[in-house]
Amino acid sequence: MSDRDEIYMRRCFELARKGLGFTHTNPLVGCVIVHQNRIIGEGYHHEFGGPHAEVNAIRSVKDPSLLAESTLYCSLEPCAHHGKTPPCSMLITQKGIGRVVISNLDPFPSVNGAGVRQMEAAGIHIESGCLEGEGFYTNRRFFLYLKQxxxxxxxxxxxxxxxxxxxxxxxxxxxxxxxxxxxxxxxxxxxxxxxxxxxxxxxxxxxxxxxxxxxxxxxxxxPVRVTIDRNGRISKSANILNGKQETIVFTGEKGYYTGRTRRIQVDPSYxxxxxxxxxxxxxxxxxxxxxxxxxxxxxxxxxxxxxxxxxxxxxxxxxxxxxxxxxxxxxxxxxxxxxxxxxxxxxxxxxxx
Ligand SMILES: NC(=O)c1ccc[n+]([C@@H]2O[C@H](COP(=O)([O-])OP(=O)(O)OC[C@H]3O[C@@H](n4cnc5c(N)ncnc54)[C@H](OP(=O)(O)O)[C@@H]3O)[C@@H](O)[C@H]2O)c1
Structure with a gap:
């Protein structure tokens, strides 16, 4: 991998971070398509359930005939499974993209190397592990959530x-x-x-x-509001219990809350x-x-x-x-x-x- 690969991968991270706050529990992903050292397409995952970064990047390319001679950079391994959207590995294969550079493999159990294997089987040259420490840091919430x-x-x-x-x-x-x-x-x-x-x-x-x-x-x-009220000390008129925002109260007390407030019953050992x-x-x-x-x-x-x-x-x-x-x-x-x-x-x- 060259210094240029790292420059394009850093752009992927920059794009990926634009999704922060909108994609959870999906990862943050950025994608850049480069033809003869010129970026011809970019995309990122905007929101949970929305098109993946690779789809947005491929869609943004004005001249699709350049794709076969291009490199696609992606901060996370393209998916290989039918989830909310069709597999990105299949789209990349269909578009005839010759080379793909990835930062991290996707720890999600139904991907985890399957995206790479599918693209390699189709003859695409894959390089993974580009700036993988920075990729991990960009997606630290997602990695930790899945692993821990x-x-x-x-x-x-x-x-x-x-x-x-x-x-x-x-x-x-x-x-x-x-x-x-x-x-x-x-x-x-x-x-x-x-x-x-x-x-x-x-x-x-x-x-x-x-x-x-x-x-x-x-x-x-x-965000979802969370608090603990083991002994029922919080007044029912507290702002956090106004029911206007999704709220979770871990409590040892019985009773009901209004609106979007949910209780989770806990005992003292919790x-x-x-x-x-x-x-x-x-x-x-x-x-x-x-x-x-x-x-x-x-x-x-x-x-x-x-x-x-x-x-x-x-x-x-x-x-x-x-x-x-x-x-x-x-x-x-x-x-x-x-x-x-x-x-x-x-x-x-x-x-x-
Ligand atoms: N400067 C800042 O950034 C900032 C930010 C927030 C708050 N504050 C200030 O901090 C003060 C409140 O802090 P605090 O230390 O007295 O209380 P706190 O941390 O807000 O609440 C502590 C209480 O939470 C309950 N609790 C349940 N599980 C717990 C757990 N695992 N660990 C700790 N507590 C647990 C306990 O009540 P039970 O015994 O009833 O279960 C405990 O007494 C206020 O003056 C507030 O203004 C300052």
Whole structure:
């Protein structure tokens, strides 16, 4: 594989990421078709159930007579099975494309190498493994969901310069004056909410902050709201129980919720791994955990996290709700306005095998 192959594959990743928030539980896939070092077609998987990236890329080619002399680059192995759409491996074969470059093989049981075998049998020259680490990172939610049978877990919180997440507050006390992260960071969080399948907070956060947990400062779908209410401490008038957005409450209490709120009955021994297993059963590919401290600490302690995004503002609280700590250096650090943002990856879970 050449440097040029890597350039075109990176374009596939760029295209694939445009589907973030719309394709779950399908993977993110980008595809580029190149004729004599010129891109003649591009496509990506836009939404769950919609045409695959390869179909969109082939459709975008103005002169199909060039396809036979072209290379098709795809961030994930073309499918070989009849799912919601016909197999892409068959389409590529029918179009007479001579060479196909792939980043990752599709871990989905009914594909997993079958797409490659079908195309090879038809005489297509296949090269796979191009930038496979970057391909895995692009599709980390999908890989983890299939392999570990749980959602990809992203922890997120905002802390002061001296490591507090909040002042000590009574339920209903306004959050406003205590905002730790700046306006831009808060907008970014709404973008993140639109990218994940679910959002989760602990019981105390629902009681103290009464959050809506929807997407307001960005365009996109609201995630499924998730919380735990083992002892029935959350008021039925809490915003999270307004029934307007799909919501799952893990609870030990009996009773009914209105609208789009569902209950999942749990007993006191119910742990976070049980909860994630249940979310997997509910086809939730990823969850953004937005606090509070105790819930985040439980995820960290049990190693049930894949990524953490931590905002650090420049104010000092001196006392209050202490933020969790992650015992490693950040994998990346940037500034969003005057707020710091550290990214941590749990490498143990993010190894491409
Ligand atoms: N700065 C930020 O980014 C941010 C974000 C969110 C919240 N906050 C602040 O954090 C504070 C609330 O945090 P918190 O630490 O007190 O509470 P929390 O993490 O929101 O909720 C903890 C409660 O959730 C329940 N729970 C059930 N399963 C659990 C598990 N496996 N691990 C941990 N908890 C579990 C427990 O209640 P039961 O015993 O009833 O089961 C537990 O007491 C508020 O002041 C809020 O404003 C700050």
């Amino acid at each position: 049978k749980r959602p990809y877990v992203i922890l997120k919180w905002a802390q002061t310069a001296d490591g507090f997440m909040d002042l000590e507050r009574e339920p209903g006390d306004p959050v406003g004056p205590n905002w730790i992260a700046g306006e831009l960071s808060r907008t970014l969080v709404h973008k993140w909410r639109s990218e994940e399948a679910a959002i989760m907070v602990g019981t105390n956060t629902v009681i103290t902050d009464n959050p809506h947990l929807n997407v307001r400062r960005w365009t996109g779908d609201d 742990g976070l791994s049980d909860l994630l297993e249940e979310l997997y059963e509910q086809h939730i590919i990823s969850v953004l955990v937005e606090g509070g401290a105790r819930l985040l600490e439980s995820f960290l302690k049990e190693g049930l996290w894949d990524e953490a995004r931590v905002f650090t503002g420049n104010m000092f609280f001196s006392q209050g709700v202490r933020a969790p700590t992650i015992l490693k250096t950040p994998d990346d650090s940037i500034h969003i306005g005057d707020t710091g943002l550290d990214l941590y990856l749990n490498e143990q879970n993010l190894i491409y095998k």
